Amino acid sequence: MQSNQPAFFKQGPKPLTxxxxxxVLSLALVIGDAxxxxxxxxxxxxxxxxYPLQWLATAPFAALHSANDFLTRQAELQAENRQLHDAQLVARAQEMRLKALEEENSHLRKLTTAQASQPRPSQxxxxxxxxxxxxxxxxxxxxGEQQGVQAGQIALDSRGVVGQVVRVQPLTxxxxxxxxxxxxxxxxIERTRMRTVVYGMGRQQMLEIHNLAPNVDIQVGDVLHTSGIDGIYPAGLPVAKVVKIDRQATSFARILCEPVAEIDRHRFLLLLDAPSSRPAYPVEEAASAPAAKKKGR
Amino acid sequence: MPVTRQLLRPVSISFILFSFALALLINLLPWQAKIANLAPDFVAMMVVYWTLNQPRRIGIATAFILGIIMDVGDGNVLGQHALAYTVVAYLALSRQRLIAVFPFWQQALVVLGLLTLGQTLMVLIQLSLGAAFVGWTYFVGNVLAAVLWVPLCNLMLSHQRKPVTVNL
Structure with a gap:
């Protein structure tokens, strides 16, 4: 029956097939990927x-930005220049102090033979x-991969941590x-040195700290910076600021934080290089080690 | 397209590809996070449009490939858009003879239903992978897609319409 049909009616497999x-292929992809x-x-x-499409979609906006930059008025530029100059002076003064501290720090670390937290190159x-x-x-x-980006690198803006590179493609x-x-x-927590973990709650939502007792010593305005104990985020980068604490919520305090970095507003990010290899966990602690392992994926 | 007295010129495959590329381009524009939900999914609209108008050329396989491309562009789970577009294309194809002769405003209602179904599938996939529900504003873009359907169809057809010759 099928073979007798004229070519016009042959349409390959049925739509349902x-x-x-x-x-089934899509579901297999979902499962295989996730x-x-x-x-x-x-x-x-x-x-x-x-990539060409991505480039084409974003090029007009980049051109608009640069045209905007070109047409900025001189007064604005002067004001900005002065501001930057001031900022640089402050930064230089801080740098001098930092150098002294770094030296002292490296000296102390040598004494304790601990791993040094060296500043890392970035792009x-x-x-x-x-x-x-x-x-x-x-x-x-x-x-992307061709520029030497690796999964696990940390992305910063001028104020704090933005995120983490999770997937690397050849060009993006x-x-x-x-x-x-x-x-x-x-x-x-910068003020009390208490270690904890801050959780993302979804796009356009605040960050939260879970599982802290209602009477924990934390205040609105406290700054959280990375503790560095995971080996992925280097220590001392500002992450978030506490904006609201509800101590009556449940048996745990509900602590809402706001990212320090301008997460949805920047154009340029700094990618820190991947962490140096660390010594392996001691064998007898292997059972408790996974609890401390925090990795975004 | 609804029944008209006008004869239409045939569509070249390059025009179809161009329209898909343009739709992908619009979807990949740097939408602000606040209005990203309001933006209709133009790729899904083009899938429905060409499935209705060129069912012998554009169908489920094309929809699947476009879905994969959208997934990679968005950095999503691979297969999420692919499944949604596949199902949407199948449903459009299965009632193609009926829907294709509807007036455009009735087609717009069908499009609203199809796109909403596609997004519901994506929500289900994400929920089963452990994501939280993102709120009902996720579906607002479909209403806009339905509103834009009539002008979009007229725009696409203007390419195929012959210039009217008055004196024969």
């Missing part, structure tokens, strides 16, 4: 194909766009913002 084939992360190569190939990346999907808080930046890479749901940053 195609639907089944492709939806649970096992085994589709990196596919992603890379598609992303190379997509600048421009934000191409933020992902359109509201389920994830991600930025796409214009540096994805930065997961600290506000992404279930993203964790190990932090330290």
């Amino acid at each position: 195609r639907l089944l084939v492709f939806s 649970r096992y992360g085994m589709l990196g190569r596919v992603r890379e190939q598609v992303s190379i194909m997509l 600048l990346a421009e934000v191409l766009y933020n992902g359109r999907d509201p389920f994830s808080a991600k930025l796409i930046v214009d540096r 890479s994805e930065v997961r913002l600290i506000s992404d749901r279930n993203h964790m940053v190990p932090v330290e």
Whole structure:
């Protein structure tokens, strides 16, 4: 019956068959990507194909920015220049103090033979766009594997931590913002030196600290900076500021924080180089070690 | 397209590809996070449009490939958009003869339904992967897509309409 049909009626497999084939394929992709992360190569190939479009979509805005810069008035430039000059003076004064402290620090560290927390080289990346999907808080930046970006690098702006590079493609890479749901940053409260973890709650939402007792010593305005105990985030980078504390919420205090970095407003990010290798955990502590391991993915 | 007395010129495959590329371009624009939800999904609209108008060329396979491209562009779980577009294309294809002759404003209602269904599928996938619900504003873009459907169809057809010759 099928073979007698004229060529016009032959349309390949039925739509229902195609639907089944492709939806099963999609679900397989979802599971393979989300649970096992085994589709990196596919992603890379598609992303190379997509790069011209990404570039085309963002180029007009970049041109607009630069035209804007070009047309800025002289008075504004002068004011900005003066401001920057002042800032530089302050920074230089601080740098002098810092140098002395660094020297002292390295001396002390030598005494204790602990791992030195050296300043690490970094590179600048421009934000191409933020992902359109509201389920994830991600930025796409214009540096990729070819520029030496690696997964796990930390992204900063001039004020604080923005996020972490989670996926690297040949020409672009994805930065997961600290506000992404279930993203964790190990932090330290600057005032009291108490260590804790700050959780992302989703795009456009505040960060939260979980599981602290209602009577914990924390105040509105406290600054949280990275504690460095995870080996991924270097110590001492500002992350967030406490904006609201509800001590009656549940049996735990509900602590809301606001990122210090301007998470949804910047154009340029600084990518810190990947952390140096650390000594392995001692064997007898291996059972308790995973609890301390915080990695965004 | 609704029944008209006008004859339409055939569509070249390059025009279809160009329209898909343009839709991808619009979707990849650096939308501000606050208004990203309001932006309609132009790729999904083009999938529905070409499935209705060129069912023998554009169908489920094209929708699937476009879905993969959208997933990579957004940095999503691979397969999320692919599944949604596949199902949307199938539903459009299965009632293509009926829907294709509707007036545009009725097609707009169908488009609203199809896109909402597609997004619901994406929400279900994300929820099953442990994400939180992002609120009902996620679906607002579809209403805008339905509103934009009539002008979009007229724009796309203007390419195919012949200039009217008065004196034969």
